Amino acid sequence: MSLKDPLTFATGGDALDRAxxxxxxxxxxxxxxxxxxLPQWQDKPLIDISGPEPALGWITPTPEVLGKCAEAPVFLGLVDGAPRFTADVSALSEEDAQAAFGPRTKFIDLRAIAGQITKPEANIVAAAKGVIGWHRIHPFCARCGAASAPEDGGWRRKCGDCGALHFPRTDPVVIMLIVRxxxxxxxxxxxxxxxxxxLLAGFMEPGETIEDAVRREVFEETAIRVGPVGFITSQPWPFPASLMLGCWGVALDEEITIDDEIEDARWLSRAETAMALNGEHPQFASPRQDSIARWIMTAWIEGEIEVPAVP
Ligand SMILES: [Zn+2]
Structure with a gap:
């Protein structure tokens, strides 16, 4: 893994033309x-399990298939010029859902297979899961409470009473390589x-810059002040709708005082971090393969992310 390798969910633009x-x-x-x-049931995408590796379970949107969908399908974009859609079939019972699209397919939790499907398919399913998850929990207008309906290929909802427009939400999260x-x-x-x-991480708040959010979160969780901050890369994280903003920051203090939000925090040397990433550390385990945390930690070990010295 290195900065040149695409992050899971983040290949952006290569496979899917949102058109x-x-x-x-x-x-x-x-x-x-x-x-x-691509049907989704209870936040799980349909997966084709007939091949040696799992793949997204794309089907033809026949009238019978469309009849099982809660609302008009969401237009995801074009793949090789052909239109791709996703839709929610959560109203089906579990038994009916698992039988509805044939024995070669199954609804599977994305967390379980994200690392096994191709990177372009992971990018498409991140969009599909995020937008359908939003529709599922936003059937009513947040302004007046009346029913709303999808518009613009499923990329917004309009209230049937007051006319307010509502857009799919993405929640920015800062995640940071804090070095001293x-x-x-x-x-x-x-x-x-x-x-x-x-890596430490936390949701951004209204009115904050990315840099401010990095400094606030690190201080809240560990009482360590952060000086210079820089941006590394970002990753959509569809559990349910986050955008991870990967940053580095320079710690101005060394002494850690943890708060209630976390159980523990500590400093690891480069060698200890490398051992944890390789699964060889007797005490510390490292984050999952498809996470931006692991990707950033690995890139730092490999010397691909330069963090300035303490000022
Ligand atoms: Zn309304």
Missing amino acids: AHLRPKSAEMARQGGARL DDKLLLGRQQVWPPGLYS
Whole structure:
């Protein structure tokens, strides 16, 4: 893994042309030859399990298939010029859902297979899961409470009463490589598997810059002040709708005082971090393969991210 390798969910643009200008015509496009649809049931995408590796379970949006969908399908964009859609079939019972699209397919939790599907498919399913997850929990207008309906190929909802427009939400999260004198600051939450330590992270708040959010979160969780901050890269994280903003920061203090949000935080040397990433550390485990945390930690170990010295 290195900065040159694409991050899971983040290949952006190579596989999927969102073709937003076609969204108003999506109902006609769903009926055209070559159209494909990815059903989702209870936040799980349909997965084709017939091959050696799992793949997204694309099906043809026949009238029978469209009859099982809660609302008009969402137009995701074009893949090799052919329209791709996704739709929610959560109203089906579990038994009916698992039988509805044939024995070669199954609804599977994305967390379980994200690392096994191709990077372009992971990028498409991040969009599909995020937008359908939003529709599922936003059937009513947040302004007046009346029912709303999808518009623009499913990329907004309009209230049937007051006319307010609502747009799919993405929640920005800062996640940061905090370094001091060649040591890395890692933390763990109580609910994590034993030994797992990862980069500190937290949701951004209204009115904050990315840099301010990095400094606030690190100070809240560890009482360590952060000086210079820089941006590394970002990753969509569709659990349910986050955008991870990967940053580096220079720690101005060394002494850690943890707060209630985390169970522990500590400094790891480069060598200890490398051992944890390789699964060879007796005490510390590292984050999952498809996470931006692991990607950034690995790139730092490899010398691909330069963090300035303490000022
Ligand atoms: Zn309304």
